[in-house]
Amino acid sequence: MTSVRDEILEVLNREKIGTMATVRNGKPYSRYMTFQHEDFVLYTVTSKHSEKVEELQQNPYTHILYGYENNGFGDAYVEIEGKVTAFEDESIKNKLAEIFSGIFTGSKDEMVTLKIEPIRMRLMNKKGEPPKELEFTAK
Numbered sequence: 299m300t301s302v303r304d305e306i307l308e309v310l311n312r313e314k315i316g317t318m319a320t321v322r323n324g325k326p327y328s329r330y331m332t333f334q335h336e337d338f339v340l341y342t343v344t345s346k347h348s349e350k351v352e353e354l355q356q357n358p359y360t361h362i363l364y365g366y367e368n369n370g371f372g373d374a375y376v377e378i379e380g381k382v383t384a385f386e387d388e389s390i391k392n393k394l395a396e397i398f399s400g401i402f403t404g405s406k407d408e409m410v411t412l413k414i415e416p417i418r419m420r421l422m423n424k425k426g427e428p429p430k431e432l433e434f435t436a437k
Contacts, residue, residue, distance in 0.1 A: 302430040307420050309365040309376045310335045316364035316378075318342070320353035327353065331412075333364070334397055338434065340380070340414040343394055351410060354382045359415060365422075374424045380414040 299307075318331045329350065332341045342361070344350055352362070393397040394411050421430040 302421055302432050304400070305374070305424070306376055306419050306432055307339070309374055309421070310338070310340075313365040316349070319361045320350050321357050321359075322349070323352045331362075333362075334394065336417050337394055338419065338432075340416075341358065341390070341394055342412050342414070343409050344412060344431045346407050346410040347408065349350070353386070354384075356410070358382050359417075362414070375422050377420040377422055377429075378414070379418045380416045383413050384410050 305391065314332050314334070315330055316333060317328045319326050319328045321327070327349075331342045331344075333342050335341065357382050358378050360382050361377075362376075362380065364378055366373050366375040366377045389409060416432075416434045419432045421432075424430070
């Protein structure tokens with residue numbers, strides 16, 4: 299029998315795209331993002347001039363839906379609650395610039411890496427089973 303950690307990692311390894319929500323003026327905004335992960339920490343890139351960077355400076359918390367395959371009822375996906383930090387480590391930025399080169403259209407100087415540290419992940423819709431939750435130490 300696999301653990302909830304293993305099941306969530308399976309979804310994170312299988313998928314790369316999810317929706318990422320932020321808050322502006324008390325209202326939620328979502329957009330599709332491409333992610334990489336290291337264990338349970340997610341990374342993505344965006345322009346330092348994007349609205350989401352401004353939104354995250356005001357409120358660093360995000361909610362991500364990750365992994366739905368569109369095959370109908372029973373598709374497992376992960377809900378992620380996390381805290382976002384801009385991450386300027388050049389070695390990480392360079393590594394991610396390579397990975398996201400076909401997605402990020404601006405110059406590398408305008409790229410900012412977002413690091414999403416999970417607070418809670420929930421494995422959802424696993425063949426009608428109730429959600430399975432994985433909590434992380436708050437940062």
